[in-house]
Amino acid sequence: MTEPRDPAPLADAHVAGAYTDVDRARRVVEPPKRVVAPQRSPFERDRARVVHAASTRRLAAKTQVMGPQSDDFVRNRLTHSLEVAQVARDLARALGCHPDIAETAALAHDLGHPPFGHNGETVLAEAAQACGGFEGNAQTLRLLTRLEAKTFDADGASVGLNLTRATLDACTKYPWRRADAPAPRGVHGDGSPRLVVKFGVYEDDVPAFDWFREPVAGERRCVEAQVMDLADDVAYSVHDVEDGVVAGRIDLTDLDAHLPALWTTVREWYAPEASDDELADVLAGLRSVGSWPSAPYDGTRRSLAALKNLTSDLVGRFCGAVQGATLGALGDEVPVRHHGDLVVPARTALEITVLKGVAAHLVMRADDRIALMERQRQLLAELVAELTRRGPDGLDPSFAEDWSAAGDDAARLRVVVDQVASLTDASAYALWERLCSRVPRAVPGA
Structure with a gap:
C-alpha cells in the first residue's frame, strides 16, 4: 500500500512558482553548484547563508530584554530570532507566500542590533551623526550586503551574502533612507524610548538597496517583510511576558493589583488613545483563553507546562486572527512580494499591545534595569x-x-x-x- 504523501512540499512548490527569475536573481551571478544531493532552491540557499553567518551566532550573546547573562531561561537575541522565524514560517505558509523567504527575513531581522539592544542603538545613533546615523535595520542590510564575508564582485568589493532580490526585500522593514524617515515616537519592545529615526539603508549602501528595490515603486513593504514584522511583534509580546513570569516579576493571576497604573503605562508607551474601559475589556478577552493561569507560577514542571501552553495558545490566537482577516481581504490574490498586504484586526493589535504593556510596567520600569x-x-x-x-x-x-x-x-x-x-x-x-x-x-x- 502506498504511503500518503506529505502535502507541504507540493504546496511549497506551488508557492515557489509564483516567484519570478527577477525575484530569484542575485547581485553577483553564481554558477550552479555541482552536488550529488538534490539542488536546493535559491531561497533555501538564502536561509542557509543566514543560519551560518557569524552575525547570527553573535546574537546568542546579545540582549533581548534582560541581558543573556542574567538567567539561563530568558531569551537572548538568537533564541528570540528562532522563535520569530518559526512563527513567520507557519504564517507565511498559511497565507500562501514563500515560507523560506519569510523565515530567512525573521532569522535576519535582528542581525544589525548592537550590544545592549535598543539601548546600544541609541548611543550609536548619536555617535554616528557625522556619518549618516545608525539604525539596527539599516545595519542588518549592511551586514547582508557588505560586511558578512561570502561573495565579492568583479571589482573585488564585498557584496556580503549575495542573497536573492526577494529575500533582501523581505529583510527590509523600513524601505527608505534616513532623510525620508518619520520622526520617532513611543518605545521599543525592551522599554527604551524610540529616540532613533527608523530607516533601512545608509547612503553608501544605496546601490545595493536600489538593486533589490528596482522593480518596486515607492516605500511599500513586501508582504514577506510584513509577515516578519508581525511575527516579531507577536513573539516578543508573548515571550517577554513568559520570561517575566519565570523571573518572578509578573503574576498573571494578580494583574488587577496593578490597575490603573498598568493602563497608564500602556497609554504612555503604546496606545495613547485607549481608554481604561477598552483596555480592561481586552484584558478580559485574553483572560478568557482557556490556558490562562488560575494559580501563581511556582516553578514546577506542571506550572512550566501550563505557561508554555498559554504562550502557544496566544501565538495561535493572534496569528489565526491575522490569517483569517488577510485571506478574507485578498480573495483570489496570492500574497507574493508586493501583491497584497497583511491585515491585522484592531482588536488583535490591541491584545498584543496589552501584553507588551504588562511586560513594560512590571519588568522594564524596574529601577535596577x-x-x-x-x-x-x-x-x-x-x-x-x-x-x-x-x-x-x-x-x-x-x-x-x-x-x-x-x-x-x-x-x-x-x-x-x-x-x-x-x-x-x-x-x-x-x-x-x-x-x-x-x-x-x-x-x-x-
Missing part, C-alpha cells in the same frame, strides 16, 4: 571615542582593512560604528576593559 542601561550607554560611548582615537590599532583585521580604504573622517567613523555594532554584550565589556579601563573613571557594571 534603568541604572544598568545608563552604565551600558556610557560604556559604548567611551568605546566609540577610544576606537576613533586609536584607529586601526584597536580594530579587528576586517575593520582595520575598511579603515585603511576609507576616504575621509566620516567613512572612518562608519568603520568604528560597524566594529562596535558587531560586538556582543560580553565582548563589548571585554574590549572596554582592554582599551578604556586605564582611564580614571568607574568601571561600568556587568
